[in-house]
Amino acid sequence: MSATIKSVAEHAGVSIKTVSRVINNEGTVKPDTLAKVQAAIDELNYKPNKAARDLAGRDNYVLGYVYDNPNAYYIIDMQKGILNECRANGYELLIHPCDASSRDIIQEILGMVDSARLAGLILSPPLSEMPEVLSALDDKGVRYVRILSGSEALENSPPCVLVNDFQAAYQITEHLIQQGHRDIGFIAGEKQHNSTIERQKGFAAALAAHDLPQHPEFVIEGTYSFGTGVESIEKLLTLPKKPSAVFACNDEIAAGALFGARMRGVDVPETLAIAGFENSPFSRQTFPPLTTASQPTDQIAQRATSTLIQSLKARKLGNDKQTIPAHVFVPELVVRESTNRS
Amino acid sequence: MSATIKSVAEHAGVSIKTVSRVINNEGTVKPDTLAKVQAAIDELNYKPNKAARDLAGRDNYVLGYVYDNPNAYYIIDMQKGILNECRANGYELLIHPCDASSRDIIQEILGMVDSARLAGLILSPPLSEMPEVLSALDDKGVRYVRILSGSEALENSPPCVLVNDFQAAYQITEHLIQQGHRDIGFIAGEKQHNSTIERQKGFAAALAAHDLPQHPEFVIEGTYSFGTGVESIEKLLTLPKKPSAVFACNDEIAAGALFGARMRGVDVPETLAIAGFENSPFSRQTFPPLTTASQPTDQIAQRATSTLIQSLKARKLGNDKQTIPAHVFVPELVVRESTNRS
DNA sequence: AGAAGGAATGACAACGCTGTCATTTGACTC
DNA sequence: GAGTCAAATGACAGCGTTGTCATTCCTTCT
Incomplete structure (x- = not known):
C-alpha cells in the first residue's frame, strides 16, 4: 500500500x-x-514503518504514560503536553491508566513495557512517588522521567521535573493573610502525596512568617475530592471558633467547600474566603470563581517528555552518567472573587 | 532481555x-x-513482541482514537472504555487529539494511520460526523467505527454505535413539563453537531406532544461551553416574557446558566429550573446539583471498540460484507435539585 | 494390513527497517 | 600524479514474528 x-x-x-x-x-x-x-x-x-524500525533498531520510538489520577482535566493536559513533544520528535505515545493501589501494579507496568517495547515511561503522581515502582523500573533498566512535588532534585537521581508546591502554597496563604485573614483553615488531599505535604508546609511557613498561630483544629485531612470539600467545611464551620478563610489543597476540594458553605447559607467571600489550587477549568466556573494557583500542566508534561527523550539520546550516545538538571515550575497565584472581599 | x-x-x-x-x-x-x-x-x-507481529502479520494490533473535543471528562471516559476492550483483546491504543477545523485534518489522520499501521480507528463526534473525513477513510480502505447521535443506522453503513439523544432530550423536557413548566428555554450547542440537532428535536417533540407552544425566542444558539450558558441565560432573563425552566444541551452550558442566574440573583430551582445533559461529574458538583441525562460514555466506547474489533475479524475471515448491527444507547434521566421544586 | 485423507506440526521465506562493516569517493598532501 | 585518509555510500545479515506450503501423524475405512 x-x-x-x-x-x-x-x-x-x-x-x-x-x-x-x-x-x-x-x-x-x-x-x-x-x-x-x-x-x-x-x-x-x-x-x-514503525514496526520495522522498532524491530530492527535498538531503540523503539514509543513512550508510555502511566497514571492513576481521577482528575480528568489534569490527565488531558498531561496527554496534550506529552503528545506535543512526542510528535515533534517522532515518538508515539501509549497511555496506560491504572490503579496504583492494585497489588500487582508493578507486574502490570513491567508487562506493558515489555510487550510494547517501550523506550521510556512518563510517571506522574502518585506513581512517580512510589519507591517500589521506581526501584522495579530501575532493576529492569527501564528509563523514565518523573513529575513530582519539590524544589530540588536529589543528587544522581533519574531525570525529573519538579513543581514547587511549597512556594505556591506559601503565596496563596500570604494572599489570604494580606486580605486580612488571621484564622485560616487548611483542607488536605491524600496525606501520603508529596503535593499535599508540600502545600501544607508552604501554608504553615506563611503563617509562621507572619507570626500567626497554627490552629491544629483548622487542618482537615481528606482526599483530593469534591466530597472532602463538602465534609471538611462542615467540620470547620461547626467549630466554636471558625476560620474566616480556607485554603483547599486543590480546586475540586475548594469547589466542594464552596458547595458546603452555600448549603449552610454562608456567603463567599464575604463571610468565608476560599482558595483552591491547580487552576483547573472549573475553578473559573464556580460561583464565585476560585482564587487558585495556576499549574501549567501541559508545559510541565512537555518538559518532562523532552527531558526523557534527551536522556534516551544520552544513553544511546553512551554518556549515560550525565545527569540532566531538573526543571522547576512554580505555580502562579491567580486571584479571583472567592477571596476578594473588596 | x-x-x-x-x-x-x-x-x-x-x-x-x-x-x-x-x-x-x-x-x-x-x-x-x-x-x-x-x-x-x-x-x-x-x-x-508487538513490533515483530505487526511487521510479519497482515494485521496490526493497534487501534487509534482520533478526537477533537474540549470536554475532558468525556475524553477520559472514552479512553477508559476503549482501553478496557483493547486490553481484553490484546490491542494497543494510540490516541490522537486534533483540531477538526484544521485545513489538513484529513492528511493528518491518514498520515497517522499510515505511519503507525493502525488496524482501525474509533471516531467520536464531531469527527464521526464529517463526511469528508469518512469518505477519505473509505477511499483508503481504513476501517473505523463511529459513535454518533441517532436511533437507526443507515443501510450498509460502516459499523457504528448510536446514542439516542432525541429520546433522552424528550424525557428531560417531559420531566420539566411534569414539574409544571410551560415556558421552557433551550440552549443549543454547536448547531452543526448531530447531538444538538437531535436534542433540539426531542425538546420540540415533547413540547408538541403536550400541546405547548414553541417559543422561537426561547431557543438560544451557542456552543458546548460554560460561556454560552452564562450569555444565554442573560438573554433569556431579559426577555419580556421569561421562561421558568431551561434545558441546556450539556452540563457545561447548564453550569454556565446556573452561574448566570446566580449573578442576576435568580434562585434555582425556585424561580428558574435548569437541566443539563451528560451526567458529567460536575453536574453533581454545582449548587444545586443538576438534573441531567446520564450517558454511559465508557460503555459506549467499549461497545464501539468491540464492534470495531469484530468488524476487523470479519474482514480477516473474508466475510466482509456482513453488516454489524448498530447498538443504540439511550441516556437516562437523572433528576436532581436544579429542577426539583418540591 | 494397507490406503486414504484430514489433523497436527514443522521448515523456511518474508515483513521493512537498522547495525556492522566493507567499499567507494573525493579532497588534500608531498 | 600517486598516496593518504576521512567522508560518504553500499551490501548484507538479522530483528521476532506470521504466512505458505510441505511434511508427519493419526484415524478411519476397505
Missing part, C-alpha cells in the same frame, strides 16, 4: 541505507544526496 | 510455528501440546 524505504531508494537512485540515514538525521549524507532523497520521500509520501 | 518465541519453542520442545499458533488461538493445536506450550510461556513469562 504505502511506499517502502526500498521504493524511495530506487526512486532516488541511492541505497536503502542512505535513505535510512536521511530518515534518522544521521548527518553523514551529502547535501545534494539528501535533497534527492527528500524529494523522493515527499513525492512518494513515504512514512517509515 | 525478554523471552522470545524461539526460547519458548525450545523450552516446550515444539516448533516456533506451533507456539505462534498457541499465541494466536488458531485452535489447531492438540490439547496436550497446547498445555506444554502454555506452561513454557508462563514459566518464561513470555510476551509476544
Whole structure:
C-alpha cells in the first residue's frame, strides 16, 4: 500500500541505507544526496514503518504514560503536553491508566513495557512517588522521567521535573493573610502525596512568617475530592471558633467547600474566603470563581517528555552518567472573587 | 532481555510455528501440546513482541482514537472504555487529539494511520460526523467505527454505535413539563453537531406532544461551553416574557446558566429550573446539583471498540460484507435539585 | 494390513527497517 | 600524479514474528 524505504531508494537512485540515514538525521549524507532523497520521500509520501524500525533498531520510538489520577482535566493536559513533544520528535505515545493501589501494579507496568517495547515511561503522581515502582523500573533498566512535588532534585537521581508546591502554597496563604485573614483553615488531599505535604508546609511557613498561630483544629485531612470539600467545611464551620478563610489543597476540594458553605447559607467571600489550587477549568466556573494557583500542566508534561527523550539520546550516545538538571515550575497565584472581599 | 518465541519453542520442545499458533488461538493445536506450550510461556513469562507481529502479520494490533473535543471528562471516559476492550483483546491504543477545523485534518489522520499501521480507528463526534473525513477513510480502505447521535443506522453503513439523544432530550423536557413548566428555554450547542440537532428535536417533540407552544425566542444558539450558558441565560432573563425552566444541551452550558442566574440573583430551582445533559461529574458538583441525562460514555466506547474489533475479524475471515448491527444507547434521566421544586 | 485423507506440526521465506562493516569517493598532501 | 585518509555510500545479515506450503501423524475405512 504505502511506499517502502526500498521504493524511495530506487526512486532516488541511492541505497536503502542512505535513505535510512536521511530518515534518522544521521548527518553523514551529502547535501545534494539528501535533497534527492527528500524529494523522493515527499513525492512518494513515504512514512517509515514503525514496526520495522522498532524491530530492527535498538531503540523503539514509543513512550508510555502511566497514571492513576481521577482528575480528568489534569490527565488531558498531561496527554496534550506529552503528545506535543512526542510528535515533534517522532515518538508515539501509549497511555496506560491504572490503579496504583492494585497489588500487582508493578507486574502490570513491567508487562506493558515489555510487550510494547517501550523506550521510556512518563510517571506522574502518585506513581512517580512510589519507591517500589521506581526501584522495579530501575532493576529492569527501564528509563523514565518523573513529575513530582519539590524544589530540588536529589543528587544522581533519574531525570525529573519538579513543581514547587511549597512556594505556591506559601503565596496563596500570604494572599489570604494580606486580605486580612488571621484564622485560616487548611483542607488536605491524600496525606501520603508529596503535593499535599508540600502545600501544607508552604501554608504553615506563611503563617509562621507572619507570626500567626497554627490552629491544629483548622487542618482537615481528606482526599483530593469534591466530597472532602463538602465534609471538611462542615467540620470547620461547626467549630466554636471558625476560620474566616480556607485554603483547599486543590480546586475540586475548594469547589466542594464552596458547595458546603452555600448549603449552610454562608456567603463567599464575604463571610468565608476560599482558595483552591491547580487552576483547573472549573475553578473559573464556580460561583464565585476560585482564587487558585495556576499549574501549567501541559508545559510541565512537555518538559518532562523532552527531558526523557534527551536522556534516551544520552544513553544511546553512551554518556549515560550525565545527569540532566531538573526543571522547576512554580505555580502562579491567580486571584479571583472567592477571596476578594473588596 | 525478554523471552522470545524461539526460547519458548525450545523450552516446550515444539516448533516456533506451533507456539505462534498457541499465541494466536488458531485452535489447531492438540490439547496436550497446547498445555506444554502454555506452561513454557508462563514459566518464561513470555510476551509476544508487538513490533515483530505487526511487521510479519497482515494485521496490526493497534487501534487509534482520533478526537477533537474540549470536554475532558468525556475524553477520559472514552479512553477508559476503549482501553478496557483493547486490553481484553490484546490491542494497543494510540490516541490522537486534533483540531477538526484544521485545513489538513484529513492528511493528518491518514498520515497517522499510515505511519503507525493502525488496524482501525474509533471516531467520536464531531469527527464521526464529517463526511469528508469518512469518505477519505473509505477511499483508503481504513476501517473505523463511529459513535454518533441517532436511533437507526443507515443501510450498509460502516459499523457504528448510536446514542439516542432525541429520546433522552424528550424525557428531560417531559420531566420539566411534569414539574409544571410551560415556558421552557433551550440552549443549543454547536448547531452543526448531530447531538444538538437531535436534542433540539426531542425538546420540540415533547413540547408538541403536550400541546405547548414553541417559543422561537426561547431557543438560544451557542456552543458546548460554560460561556454560552452564562450569555444565554442573560438573554433569556431579559426577555419580556421569561421562561421558568431551561434545558441546556450539556452540563457545561447548564453550569454556565446556573452561574448566570446566580449573578442576576435568580434562585434555582425556585424561580428558574435548569437541566443539563451528560451526567458529567460536575453536574453533581454545582449548587444545586443538576438534573441531567446520564450517558454511559465508557460503555459506549467499549461497545464501539468491540464492534470495531469484530468488524476487523470479519474482514480477516473474508466475510466482509456482513453488516454489524448498530447498538443504540439511550441516556437516562437523572433528576436532581436544579429542577426539583418540591 | 494397507490406503486414504484430514489433523497436527514443522521448515523456511518474508515483513521493512537498522547495525556492522566493507567499499567507494573525493579532497588534500608531498 | 600517486598516496593518504576521512567522508560518504553500499551490501548484507538479522530483528521476532506470521504466512505458505510441505511434511508427519493419526484415524478411519476397505
